[in-house]
Amino acid sequence: MPELPEVELVKRELSRSVEGRKIESVELSDYVYKGHDTGRKTIVKQDLGEFREMMPGASILKVGRRGKYLFFILEKSDEIFHMIGHLGMSGAFFITGSLEEIENLNYRKHWHVLFNLDDNALMSYCDIRRFGEMSTVKRLNDFAPFRRMAPEYTDPDSLSYFLERARNEQNSKKSVKAVIMDSSVIPGVGNIYASEALFASGILPTKKAGSISVERLRRLHEEIVNVFEVSLSSGGSTISDYRGVSGQSGSMQDRFKIYQKKRCSQCGGDVKTKVIATRNTFYCTKCQR
Ligand SMILES: [Zn+2]
Structure with missing residues (x-):
């Protein structure tokens, strides 16, 4: 399971490659749809219709990290909201031109959320064991795990x-x-x-x-x-x-x-x-x- 340093490295790479980009569309895997049909909420931990409606047209202002969570500060129609993600046991983000360009076949097969970006790049969330999570919140503080989290190790407190x-x-x-x-x-x-x-x-x-x-x-x-x-x-x-x-x-x-x-x-x-x-x-x- 990725711990803080691994998540921080993912955050740094995502910052470099997707900040300033706009999400044009999202695609979800059959596993995500099936999981939602059977009440398991696979990966996307909120109403799928709502998630799919919020993403297209959202600009990625910033990528951040809190503990082992990644977050994306998004803006759409002059409103700010956040997408929070957790890599679970085996989640990974890839930035490529297409799904076929993901070299590791096992990851490529297990894509679950695809974000098509406005520079023709694809941000893929792949997760072999499907313990990862993502959801949107208005404010970061609306996310319960953040409210009880101690300061980051880099914080003077x-x-x-x-x-x-x-x-x-x-x-x-x-x-x-x-x-x-x-x-x-x-x-x-x-x-x-x-x-x-x-x-x-x-x-x-x-x-x-x-x-x-x-x-x-x-x-x-x-x-x-x-x-x-x-x-x-x-x-x-x-x-x-x-x-x-x-x-x-x-x-x-x-x-x-x-x-x-x-x-x-x-x-x-x-x-x-x-x-x-x-x-x-x-x-x-x-x-x-
Ligand atoms: Zn010893």
Whole structure:
């Protein structure tokens, strides 16, 4: 699943290629129509008629990111509205001249939303497992997940929110891994970067958040920021299904210190794995406490 750095890289590429463009028309896949017929609301999480009516003629003013969500600031008939998207487990946007130009056949087969743009480019949303989401809202704050999200890691308030939320009554008894994967504590940390940041800060993922000193939590925050930054500069992680807008891969996976490792990169001991916060977690009991 793409985490903050991967989504940020998608955002940067989309900014470069679609800001200032106008959406001329949209096409939806049969899966989306079928999903809506059976009440599952596949990918498009709102009334399909409404979505299809809003898009044509909308200009893309800006592409942004909040946590693991992308958003598009759109303007149509002097009104501003927003399209919010989540890549789910395996979603990807591609900018090409046509669907046939998407090199990865598996993605090409699994297109779900096509946006025809006014420069003859095609912005395709492809999603093999169909856990992705998109919907429109008037204001960003109308979108419930944004209202309870902590400030971005780049925001000066991020650390104080992090320290306060990690130790509050609701979180202090939970495992620190579950806590840092909660976007109301810090947005954008998924399974991979949680393992990496906890390893880098020497904290055991199973430890209760409330039992960790402020000093160590501060260090953890610093390491989360660090893994995000290193990942951004390596082009993100390409595990199985993440692809950039132009189909490229990142190399962050080559820099992992603990995630999916058999031996600890620090002491050489066996890496332990355990399901914590619903996902497989990698850690070293000698280097993390
Ligand atoms: Zn170790």
